[in-house]
Amino acid sequence: xxxIDVKSLETAFQDRIDQEIKIEPRDWMPEDYRKNLxxxxxxxxxxEVVGMLPEKNWLTRAPTLxxxxxxxxxxxxxxxxxxxxxxxxxxxxxxxxxxxxxxxxGKAKYASIFNYPALNWADMGVIxxxxxxxxxxxxxxxxxxxxxPYSRAMIRIxxxxxxxxxxxxxxxxxxxRGSDEQKRMLQDAINRWWWPVLMMFxxxxxxxxxxAQSMKWKIKRVSNDGLRQKFVDQTVPQLEFLKMxxxxxxxxxxxxxGHYDFGEIDWxxxxxxxxxxxxxxxxxxxxxxxxxDDGAWVREAANAYAQKNN
Amino acid sequence: MKDWPLWEVFIRSKNGLHHKHAGSLHAADAQMxxxxxxxxxxxxxxxxxIWVVKSTDIVASDPEDGDMLFExxxxxxxxxxTFYQLPDEVNNM
Ligand SMILES: [Fe+2]
Ligand SMILES: [Fe+2]
Numbered sequence: 001x002x003x004i005d006v007k008s009l010e011t012a013f014q015d016r017i018d019q020e021i022k023i024e025p026r027d028w029m030p031e032d033y034r035k036n037l038x039x040x041x042x043x044x045x046x047x048e049v050v051g052m053l054p055e056k057n058w059l060t061r062a063p064t065l066x067x068x069x070x071x072x073x074x075x076x077x078x079x080x081x082x083x084x085x086x087x088x089x090x091x092x093x094x095x096x097x098x099x100x101x102x103x104x105x106g107k108a109k110y111a112s113i114f115n116y117p118a119l120n121w122a123d124m125g126v127i128x129x130x131x132x133x134x135x136x137x138x139x140x141x142x143x144x145x146x147x148x149p150y151s152r153a154m155i156r157i158x159x160x161x162x163x164x165x166x167x168x169x170x171x172x173x174x175x176x177r178g179s180d181e182q183k184r185m186l187q188d189a190i191n192r193w194w195w196p197v198l199m200m201f202x203x204x205x206x207x208x209x210x211x212a213q214s215m216k217w218k219i220k221r222v223s224n225d226g227l228r229q230k231f232v233d234q235t236v237p238q239l240e241f242l243k244m245x246x247x248x249x250x251x252x253x254x255x256x257x258g259h260y261d262f263g264e265i266d267w268x269x270x271x272x273x274x275x276x277x278x279x280x281x282x283x284x285x286x287x288x289x290x291x292x293d294d295g296a297w298v299r300e301a302a303n304a305y306a307q308k309n310n
Numbered sequence: 311m312k313d314w315p316l317w318e319v320f321i322r323s324k325n326g327l328h329h330k331h332a333g334s335l336h337a338a339d340a341q342m343x344x345x346x347x348x349x350x351x352x353x354x355x356x357x358x359x360i361w362v363v364k365s366t367d368i369v370a371s372d373p374e375d376g377d378m379l380f381e382x383x384x385x386x387x388x389x390x391x392t393f394y395q396l397p398d399e400v401n402n403m
Contacts, residue, residue: 027373073353080350087334090316096336097313153333160354302314302338309339 022148025091045085046110054118088149115278122189128168146218176242191247201228316365317343321357
């Protein structure tokens, strides 16, 4: 009897999704839908938070006050994005405390891209342009995700993201118009970030563990390979405008497909970074843990003050 | 450490409009909730007034009761102006 009930609930649930009716927090949902969403949204939130770390290293070394203020505003936005997403995940019954604990212990995953080092100022330009650019392609698609709170968070995030990408490209433009040394710096940064950025879209659809079900539930709206192609197509003209190149001899326009062809990602590197042996995995977690510990006295003081006034 | 209480944030984007739900956040007390809401939800002039309400103080209708609560209104089509077909001469009423 119970099985039949769950079956009919599941059918009704899938019907709503097929009709593009959003699922809201207190609606019935399959346990796996809930679990998958918590995993995806919390990973996304962790990525926003860890993503602040490579950039904050450059705040004190920004070349001008204008660049410093823009970078600071961008980083502040990313903290906000983390918060919107943690809040969306909390509506599914997971606590903030749990999510933060899983991030700090290394149990939770976040976007591998932030485990690569930001070596010089050109990296601030390339991160804003390419890393945020890739994130935007993913997030624009997720605005139509089936879970209401997640979709609303994505809409808000997308509104704020385009400034991030433009300030990054603006840094790249200035370097591209600068001295030979500045041009070399920019090309070097592009060479280092290009492949890791393409990896941001995840494994091929055929090798992606969660893809098929997530697409059916509309937790994901466009496949990994579809998003990656979209990103390459829109980025190449921007790359050419800078008179820079990508470190990929196979990158070229395919008239027949109406898309750019590009080479194969080094999947061994991809899985290594995912598994935690990337260049900065340890450092990022150590810095995040230290920041959390250093802030403990603030949280304690706020609690004591709130209690005193109660 | 235990989470601070969760607060729901409502923002009025300008005078003359309703406060609208913007999102939620954790804060130790009401004052901190307002300050955090300012930092998180109004970084680009999104508002000129903030309400914060402890999430536990919000009472929500049960989605399971949706039919019972809202079905009645669906059948009352005569509550809408389009129910009344008027002659063309006076149809801009
Ligand atoms: Fe972001
Ligand atoms: Fe961003």
